[in-house]
Amino acid sequence: MAVGLKQPGKLLPVLGVRLSATHSGIKSNLDITDLVLVEISDSANLSATFTTNKFCAAPVTVAKEHLAKQTSIRYLLINSGNANAGTGEQGYVDAIACCQAVAERAPSLSVDKVLPFSTGVIAAKLPADQICKSIPRLFDSLDEDKWLEAAQGIMTTDTFPKAISEQVVVSGETVTITGITKGSGMIKPDMATMLAYVATDAKIEKSLLDALIKKAVACSFNSITVDGDTSTNDACILIATGQANVEINSESSHFIEALIRVFKYLAQSIIRDAEGATKFVEIEVKNALTIDDAKEVGYTVAHSPLVKTALFASDANWGRILAAVGRAKIEALDVSCVDLYLGGTCLVKKGIPDGEYREALGQLEMSKEEIKITVDLNQGQCNASIWTSDLSYDYVKINAEYRS
Amino acid sequence: MAVGLKQPGKLLPVLGVRLSATHSGIKSNLDITDLVLVEISDSANLSATFTTNKFCAAPVTVAKEHLAKQTSIRYLLINSGNANAGTGEQGYVDAIACCQAVAERAPSLSVDKVLPFSTGVIAAKLPADQICKSIPRLFDSLDEDKWLEAAQGIMTTDTFPKAISEQVVVSGETVTITGITKGSGMIKPDMATMLAYVATDAKIEKSLLDALIKKAVACSFNSITVDGDTSTNDACILIATGQANVEINSESSHFIEALIRVFKYLAQSIIRDAEGATKFVEIEVKNALTIDDAKEVGYTVAHSPLVKTALFASDANWGRILAAVGRAKIEALDVSCVDLYLGGTCLVKKGIPDGEYREALGQLEMSKEEIKITVDLNQGQCNASIWTSDLSYDYVKINAEYRS
Structure with missing residues (x-):
């Protein structure tokens, strides 16, 4: 896969x-x-x-x-x-x-x-x-x-x-x-x-x-x-x-x-080639105060089982992405500055749902095999990208049966 | 479930x-x-x-x-x-x-x-x-x-x-x-x-x-x-x-x-009642230098998708537990002090496989519905327990289909 x-x-x-x-x-x-x-x-x-x-x-x-x-x-x-x-x-x-x-x-x-x-x-x-x-x-x-x-x-x-x-x-x-x-x-x-x-x-x-x-x-x-x-x-x-x-x-x-x-x-x-992967996902974090901040936010989104299962389901459930950003362990996140994009589609502008956003637009991006999530913190000048996969039935299967 | x-x-x-x-x-x-x-x-x-x-x-x-x-x-x-x-x-x-x-x-x-x-x-x-x-x-x-x-x-x-x-x-x-x-x-x-x-x-x-x-x-x-x-x-x-x-x-x-x-x-x-849970798991971390250390080790094990899928499979793949302990973000882990138990069965003593351990013993513990993993760091006096569930097909199903 x-x-x-x-x-x-x-x-x-x-x-x-x-x-x-x-x-x-x-x-x-x-x-x-x-x-x-x-x-x-x-x-x-x-x-x-x-x-x-x-x-x-x-x-x-x-x-x-x-x-x-x-x-x-x-x-x-x-x-x-x-x-x-x-x-x-x-x-x-x-x-x-x-x-x-x-x-x-x-x-x-x-x-x-x-x-x-x-x-x-x-x-x-x-x-x-x-x-x-x-x-x-x-x-x-x-x-x-x-x-x-x-x-x-x-x-x-x-x-x-x-x-x-x-x-x-x-x-x-x-x-x-x-x-x-x-x-x-x-x-x-x-x-x-x-x-x-x-x-x-x-x-x-x-x-x-x-x-x-x-x-x-x-x-x-x-x-x-x-x-x-x-x-x-x-x-x-x-x-x-x-x-x-x-x-x-x-x-x-x-x-x-x-x-x-x-x-x-x-x-x-x-x-x-990640175990069970059906999606290839880039999480780009922009304008963080430090590279470490950018990577922490990126990894927190990338590790969220809820984000990963939504990716597997091609479900534009962006609330889960926002929740993951919100729990990232960085010092000074200002939620009222955060923009969120799925591909070219803006989901969240300054921490609140973008007025132009329609579910169908998010759905279109999520149904792709290669997905880019952009989190713009609008705080500093540091950027980082994290690459990850989704969480599928096959990931569980491969790792549950690894030694059997 | x-x-x-x-x-x-x-x-x-x-x-x-x-x-x-x-x-x-x-x-x-x-x-x-x-x-x-x-x-x-x-x-x-x-x-x-x-x-x-x-x-x-x-x-x-x-x-x-x-x-x-x-x-x-x-x-x-x-x-x-x-x-x-x-x-x-x-x-x-x-x-x-x-x-x-x-x-x-x-x-x-x-x-x-x-x-x-x-x-x-x-x-x-x-x-x-x-x-x-x-x-x-x-x-x-x-x-x-x-x-x-x-x-x-x-x-x-x-x-x-x-x-x-x-x-x-x-x-x-x-x-x-x-x-x-x-x-x-x-x-x-x-x-x-x-x-x-x-x-x-x-x-x-x-x-x-x-x-x-x-x-x-x-x-x-x-x-x-x-x-x-x-x-x-x-x-x-x-x-x-x-x-x-x-x-x-x-x-x-x-x-x-x-x-x-x-x-x-x-x-x-x-x-x-965790989503898709088939196991109830306690991770007890003993003799850490601080409560925070004990919790960090416990959570790192509890969050490991590889540990969670092994729990789902009732597979005593304890190498995954050890690998999770090893990546926990605590200052001064001495791997040559670590003991690891599954229920009452010792798997690892002072960082290396216990001589008495047999796969069948680990298997017996893992096949239970309620599992206790004990990680003894032998470093200090602080203990903490973390409770968690396994990662099953149903977890993926529930979260992939949540909004559909």
């Missing part, structure tokens, strides 16, 4: 990145891949953001430890079907064991140059043995043209692989950006989303790369929500291999815009 | 309070009452709490204005089926008009001695004419024995009227407490719940009454949630008529305990 989401178009290789995917046996269906290896060239820089959930999964702990020791990461090992979260000391040992299995196959590679990632069921033991046995197969099939296979291998409840490529010309040279992501439930990233990997062949200094991932994540993965549930395993990785012989600086606006486009596309893909 | 909720037992009159209910025409079904009048004796004290939603409904604005002018309130006029919220200036005028119609029927009564309350659909014009025409009928049928009729008259999506009486002996005299409430969706009161009215014939000074309503609401209506959506119309009223000739003071522990029992019973009735 993905909303406006298609199979990815052509995915362009990124010089310095090779990938492979296999079936390791975590998932029962033999036809589905569940283990992905990403090899990164020696010269690459890498920046990462992780979940802020205090119960973070073992692989997140291990990845953070490795990044603290190493600037040069050479391999990412990603499994789907098992989150290795809530697994205690055993989970930590298992994550290390998987990294070790990768390190042993590569010439003189220390274990901390490998980052582990897991996504899937929480609180089940990771089948580390099966994963380790599959590592040789992954090395044998590494290829720079396997981004789609990688995108498929990290899927869980996703119904579509999510991936995109962009090329921009910087200083006369063509630079490629390719990214993949996964996720469709337990989505309210508070740092980065479930799993996302973006690589470019541009050369980008580590400090700038860190700044770019922060900037791009803020307006993409940190601006989406399905259910308000922040995952224990969220991770987002940005890789710059530097092999395109183009150096990016903080003034490279074409490149930075393209990078943000890729991040936004990937983040929005997650919402389009 | 109410969980463990029955028709109210015998409701005892409270000296100094008379009630009546009628069908005024707000609801289309002629057999259903939608308008209630409560008459309070001259000598009574009354305390009130209202929604903190900044888009509060017109009747809330009017009630607050009247309370600011008056200590002696004589009538409560309550309609169901229409919230008179999001109705702008017209809504305010309509609310006043209804109060005026009551004032005109009583000998030399000023309009500000009447408090209006509305509950139902947001953003529809209140049919004030129909309400005003019904006022004489309400006066003609006032009776001290009509608490059940009043409880029925304020219902919206409720499937049961919610009411209870308690008697306690104070200084050798019998004191009666009777209360009614309504609500089953848009429930996450942030001051008081949708609508609740509790009366006692005890004599209680205004300042003590204010303190008692605050204390009782904190551990009852302000500790429940269905969907996290704070209504625009929440109001809770506590009346002490003083006609039992017993004076309550801050040491009257029997009476205060009975009062809190009434508040808790009424608040929990709302959860038992």
